[in-house]
Each structure stands twice: as structure tokens, then as C-alpha cells.
Amino acid sequence: MSRAPSALAGIALVIAAVACFAMLDTTTKFVSASVPILMALWFRYFFQAVATTAAMLPVRGLSILRTAHPKFQCLRGLLLMMSSLFAFLSLKYMPVAEFTAIGAIVPLVITLVAATALGEKVSALRWSLVVGGFVGTLIIIRPGGENFTWTLLLPLGMVVTNTGFQVLTSRLARTEDPITMHLYTGWVGTLLVSTVLPFVWTSLSSWSLWGWLVLMGAAATVGHFLLILAYMRAPAATLTPYLYAQIAFAMIGGWIAFSHVPDRWSLVGMVMIAICGAAGAWLTARESRVLNQFNVQPAES
Secondary structure, three states: OOHHHHHHHHHHHHHHHHHHHHHHHHHHHHHOOOOOHHHHHHHHHHHHHHHHHHHHHHHHHHHHHOOOOHHHHHHHHHHHHHHHHHHHHHHHHOOHHHHHHHHOOHHHHHHHHHHHOOOOOOOHHHHHHHHHHHHHHHHHHOOOOOOOOHHHHHHHHHHHHHHHHHHHHHHHOOOOOHHHHHHHHHHHHHHHHHOOHHHHOOOOOOHHHHHHHHHHHHHHHHHHHHHHHHHHHOOHHHHHHHHHHHHHHHHHHHHHHHOOOOOHHHHHHHHHHHHHHHHHHHHHHHHHHHHHHOOOOOOOO
């Protein structure tokens, strides 16, 4: 497959993936009103783990379980499970679009981590984009405002844990099979939440709730598979700007399901985050092209 059609296929897959993630978040918010958070979280991971195993084990056999870093695979699974827990709690208390926009600052936080903890050089322009993303977040949260409550801080817990997950993923992806990583993520999350499941399990008031739980699990599983397929077809620098389409999908989902439209200041914050994040991704793509043009290998940190 030539480079251009492959990149276009990757972009299409990423857009489909973030549409699935927006559906996951919208469904999660709806389900959280009637189903205990930890019970819904367990179902989300259990569905992903079983579906991934059923799809890949007959094709790949037990070799799919082979990993050189089992401890890091478990840590990665723990970080994503904690990120999902913060996400589920956040969605219970705040609108889908605003939650999605705050979660979109993760790439900007990764830039901050790269500069402070990993010792990478970060340009003044990148620093300005990081600051702009955080200002956008503050505009959405509005600490001290009349509508501010402590629950608006929950997405920040998701940002922290998801940043750790993404940094660890980038390191493991150099040597580990992405399908193996996906499988471990599902089962680690399932096993961790299973430890508390007996204490939170409850009978559901209607069969339709089971249908919504299935939709939630399917959206998460399909979304992650589409994302893996996308990154197999195009580099991350090419695809990252299109991840911000999830904000638009989340706005549509929140409007359809809950008749919610973000207020003016929330929209300003969301636009700032999307612009800063997409600009950061564009800079990464440009730097990657320059490095490739001159056959320069980026320094590992």
C-alpha cells in the first residue's frame, strides 16, 4: 500500500475510533445514573478482555501472551484502569464534551513531563501551547466560580494517570506487540476491578441496562482495535491532530442524549485546548519530517 492511501486509511480509522470513544463516554454517563460505577467499570474491561481473547487467541495462539516486560504490562494496565475509574466518576458529575476537552490536554502534559522528568528539550513555542492548553482547562473548570465543585477536579486525576499510561505505552511499543499490550490491558483491568466486584454488584432494574452495558463494552473494544489498526498504517505524528475530533463527537453525543450545550466560556476553553493540542501535533509531524529528510535519529530519553 502506498504512503498516501495508507495515511488516509489511518486518518479514517482514527476518526472512527474517537467516534467510538465518544459513544463510550456518552453511554457511560447514561449508565452511571443507574449502575454502580465499579460494576460498570468491571463490565467495560471484562467485555474488552473476552472479546480480544476470543478474536486473537485462535489466530495467534499462546504466543500472544509472550512479553519481555510482564511487570510493566501490569503497571500499564493499572494506570489505564485508574484512568478509566477517574473518567467514569467524572462523567457521572459533568457533561461529556467538557470532560472530553479536559482529557484532551494529555498530549500537552506529556510534553511537560518530557521536559521536566525526561530531560528533553522543549521549544518556547511548545511551552506556549502547553500554557494555552492549561488556560483552556482552567476556563472550563473555573475554580472559584459559582458553578465550581470538587467533582470538576476528577478529570485531572484521569489526565495524570493517562499521561503515565501513554508514556509507558510509548516505551513498551518499541519492543512489544500492540495486540499483546491490548490483551494484557483488558485482563489486568478486569482482575483488579474483580477484587471489589462482590461488594458493589447489584441487580439491574431493567434488561435495557444490560444492553447499554454491552454497547459501552463494544464501543471501548472496537475503538481500541481501530486505534491499533490506525497506528499500523500511519505514524502517530500524522494521526494525533485528528484525535481532537472526539471533542466534536462528544458535543454531539451530549446534545443528543442529554440536551446539553456547553456555555460560551466552556466553548472558548474547548477551542483553546483543541487548537493548542492540534498545533503541538503539527509541530511533532514537522519535526519528524525534518529528521527523516536528513536521516537524523531522535535521541532516546
